[in-house]
Amino acid sequence: MTQLFDILIIGAGPAGLAAAHAAAVAAPGARVGVVDDNPMSGGQIWRGGADKQPDRRASELWSALQAAPNVSFMHQHRVLYAPAAGQLLVQSPAAAAVLNYQRLIIATGARELLLPFPGWTLPGVCGAGGLQALAKGGYPVAGKRVVVAGSGPLLLAVAATLTERGAQVVAIAEQAATPQLARFALGLLATPSKIKQGLQLWTALRGIPYYRDSYVTAASSGTAMHGAAHAAPAGSVSGSIAGMDCLRSVTLRRHGAGTQIIACDYLACGYGLVPNPELAMSLGCAVTPATQAVQTDTWQQTTVPGIYCAGEGTGVGGVDKALAEGRIAGLAAAGRQDLALPHISTRSRWQGFARRLARAFTLRAEIRALANDGSVVCRCEDVCHGELRQHDSWRSAKLHTRCGMGPCQGRICGSATATLYGWRPESVRVPITPARVDSIIHSDPT
Secondary structure (H helix, E strand, O other): EEEEEEEEEEOOOHHHHHHHHHHHOOOOOOOOOEOOOOOOOOOOOOOOOHOOOOHHHHHHHHHHHHHHHOOOEEOOOEEEEEEOOEEEEOOOOOEEEEEEEEEEEEOOOOOOOOOOOOOOOOOOOOOHHHHHHHHHOOOOOOOOOEEEEEEOOOOHHHHHHHOOOEEEEEEEEEEOOOHHHHHHHHHHOHHHHHHHHHHHHHOOOOOOEEEEEEEEEEEEEEEOOEEOOOOOOOOHHHHHOOOOOEEHHHHHEEEOOOOEEEOOOOOEEEOEEEEEHHHHHHOOOOOOOOOOOOOOOOOOOOOOOOOOOHHHHOOOOOHHHHHHHHHHHHHHOOHHHHHHHHHHHHHHHHHHHHHHHHHHHHOOHHOOOOOOOOOEEEEOOEEEHHOOOOOOOOHHHHHHOOOOOOOOOOOOOOHHHHHOOOOOOOOOOOOOOOOHHHHHHHHHOO
């Protein structure tokens, strides 16, 4: 099946929805398509459906888009690659299709930065955003003891979500030092809405220990036998998976206080977010090497004419930046740059917030030194730090160890190796996501 769109948007998070609405209103005769791999709109920020969010902007956008006659959504569709210029091959659970477009807006968001440390592959150790997503999706965390650790404001949002769902958050550990956090808090005066949001989070988390200048150095296990771990607390994860080593405690290094061992059932650990640049790179769009953020101009157009990028893909900065960039991209793609002008100052303000965010939560050197030789870095192919540190490039490591060649296509270990060794991928392997053979055959005109 082949479909034609004047404006095609990849991603139904805040940036993608804002772009679709702006384009649909500015060009009512244009055919606007929105592709997303989730069953519901909202992306990671408005996970579970834009219409179900407490943020009024989400429900208002969704209502307006549902009423727009020129907008169509394709949920549970994943982009595989571009068979030709102006085309994308997408795959749904049932079939594959080629989508033709005149202009393309990439709003593929960001993913969590996960870094290895001893014990990080134990059952019960999750990404901070990952455990939050599971909890929002109904995963039972009520009564579980959780340590939330890593870096960035996401930690507070994760802890609040887990608390709302009945988890016992026993500690929040932020690796950034107090002076950096203080400067970041002072900088919030430029974005008053973030002050209100921060105060709401602090109120929700009152009584939970918040350790600054602190980080997890290791996660430790107990062996569960026949459904009950030796000396494991009742209801703990380690007592629920027979015959497996599961998380029972974490070791926390605190500035000025030495180390502390905290018993827990889950560790939610993430070191911020990094852009998802794979689709943009596969289409020839330039990215900034240090951050992998897609490069864009005033109108959110990439270095490839007719292809735009908005949201976390251009640099991590939160929902407000994503909405502003999405509106600009949608209007520019619709040929109405004049209508985009009022949004430029809004974008500038939130880009400033993004820069302050990056400065405040820069990773300390100790985080990069936590992995030992036996720490798995590539979980798909079971490649350890001791093997990888013998190589001097991503290409060399892939050729000799298969690092990055598993089902996730380097999305987890690629960001980790960039942080640990400074490696950058020279190209993007297609298909971008795992594909069925029949989908590949579908795209072959022969």
